[in-house]
Structures are given as C-alpha cells and as structure tokens.
Amino acid sequence: NAGVTQTPKFRVLKTGQSMTLLCAQDMNHEYMYWYRQDPGMGLRLIHYSVGEGTTAKGEVPDGYNVSRLKKQNFLLGLESAAPSQTSVYFCASSSQGAPQYFGPGTRLTVL
Amino acid sequence: AQSVTQLGSHVSVSEGALVLLRCNYSSSVPPYLFWYVQYPNQGLQLLLKYTTGATLVKGINGFEAEFKKSETSFHLTKPSAHMSDAAEYFCAGRSGTYKYIFGTGTRLKVLA
Numbered sequence: 001n002a003g004v005t006q007t008p009k010f011r012v013l014k015t016g017q018s019m020t021l022l023c024a025q026d027m028n029h030e031y032m033y034w035y036r037q038d039p040g041m042g043l044r045l046i047h048y049s050v051g052e053g054t055t056a057k058g059e060v061p062d063g064y065n066v067s068r069l070k071k072q073n074f075l076l077g078l079e080s081a082a083p084s085q086t087s088v089y090f091c092a093s094s095s096q097g098a099p100q101y102f103g104p105g106t107r108l109t110v111l
Numbered sequence: 112a113q114s115v116t117q118l119g120s121h122v123s124v125s126e127g128a129l130v131l132l133r134c135n136y137s138s139s140v141p142p143y144l145f146w147y148v149q150y151p152n153q154g155l156q157l158l159l160k161y162t163t164g165a166t167l168v169k170g171i172n173g174f175e176a177e178f179k180k181s182e183t184s185f186h187l188t189k190p191s192a193h194m195s196d197a198a199e200y201f202c203a204g205r206s207g208t209y210k211y212i213f214g215t216g217t218r219l220k221v222l223a
Contacts, residue, residue, distance in 0.1 A: 004154070031209065033211075035213075040120070040215055041215060042201060042213040042214055042215040042216050043155070043201065043203075043213040044213075045210060045211070045212070048209055048210070050209055056209070058210065059210075059212070090154055090155070092154075092155075097205075097209060097211075098143065098145055098157075098160065098203075098205065098211050099155075099157075099203075099211060100157050101157075102154030102155045102156070103154050104152075104153060104154050105152075105153075105154055
C-alpha cells in the first residue's frame with residue numbers, strides 16, 4: 001500500500017517550459033487536491049477534484065491546469081512556467097473531504 | 112469565508128514541558144478545524160480534527176486540541192514534549208465546500 005505518491009520529486013525548468021506533475025493514490029479516494037507551499041504562506045489550494053472526471057479551481061489556479069481522467073490519478077500541468085511558480089507542490093487525497101493523506105512533495109524551481 | 116491564524120511562527124519548549132500551539136479562526140458558521148504536522152522533507156499528516164460533538168479532540172502522538180467557540184480558538188496541546196515532536200504544525204479549516212485553508216504554520220523546536 002503506497003498511499004499517495006508524486007512524481008517527479010525534483011525538477012528544474014526554464015521560464016516558458018511546460019511540465020506535468022503526477023499524483024497517484026491507491027486508496028480509492030474520491031477527493032484529491034493540489035497545494036503549493038511557499039515559505040511563510042502555508043499551503044494554498046491550486047485545484048481540487050471530487051471524483052473521476054471532475055476538477056475545480058482553488059485559491060491560486062492561474063497558470064495551472066489539472067485533469068482527473070482516472071480516479072487514482074490527478075495531474076497538475078504548467079503550460080508556460082514562470083519564476084513565481086517556484087514552490088513545493090503537494091498532492092493530497094481523502095475519502096471524506098478534508099485532505100487526509102499527503103504525498104511527499106515535488107520541489108520545482110523555475111529559472 | 113473562514114480564515115485561520117496561527118500565533119507564533121516559531122515556538123521552543125524544553126523536553127518534557129507543555130506544548131501549546133495557538134490557532135484562531137474566523138467563521139460565521141460552525142467550523143471544521145484540523146491540525147496537521149509536517150516533518151522535514153515530508154508531506155503533511157493529519158493529527159486531529161474537529162467537526163461536531165465533543166469539543167476536546169484527541170489525536171495521534173499524544174496531541175489534543177480544544178474547540179472554544181467563545182474564544183474562536185482551536186489550540187493544540189501536548190502535556191510533555193518529546194524530541195520527536197520537533198516539526199512544523201499547521202492549523203486548517205474549511206472555507207467552503209471541498210475547500211480547506213491552512214494557516215502559515217508554527218515551527219516547534221524541542222530543547223534537550
């Protein structure tokens with residue numbers, strides 16, 4: 001039972017490049033979330049999903065897109081990376097609403 | 112919309128001393144409140160949660176929190192700190208359907 005996994009763990013991008021972060025959970029959870037964590041700002045919700053095929057915007061969705069084609073996977077895309085997107089990204093899942101299980105994070109640097 | 116505020120970005124306690132981490136919320140509706148812990152280079156773990164019912168909530172690792180509506184607080188406590196408790200702690204609350212907001216975190220240091 002792996003819980004919540006995230007790939008990659010680290011990534012360095014140049015401004016304007018694109019990438020996709022993958023989150024996978026093996027607990028059959030309906031709810032999945034993407035957060036970014038920045039120093040002194042706590043975690044901020046980017047996008048979330050309440051079930052397969054559904055997505056919705058969180059607090060800071062600009063510059064990001066998501067997809068939930070399969071229940072176990074929640075993808076976060078950056079179409080044109082900007083230095084302001086340098087952050088640590090966490091995926092979380094839950095069976096009851098509030099984020100319950102978090103992945104180990106992806107540390108992204110945009111130069 | 113609800114917000115949560117954590118008082119003190121850094122707290123230091125001696126091993127064996129009481130741990131008290133403060134969280135206040137603002138909400139016009141009964142809140143759902145949570146505490147999470149984050150160890151270095153790891154994701155967050157849910158420590159405990161308050162939804163309805165008993166206002167004193169017990170969590171993992173000997174932590175507990177008390178919901179006090181009159182003070183709009185949900186402070187986290189542990190009677191006796193261990194070195195292994197050193198981590199960053201986040202208070203969170205529900206701000207809307209499926210939306211949960213986090214405080215800015217309190218880094219707990221435990222002194223030998």
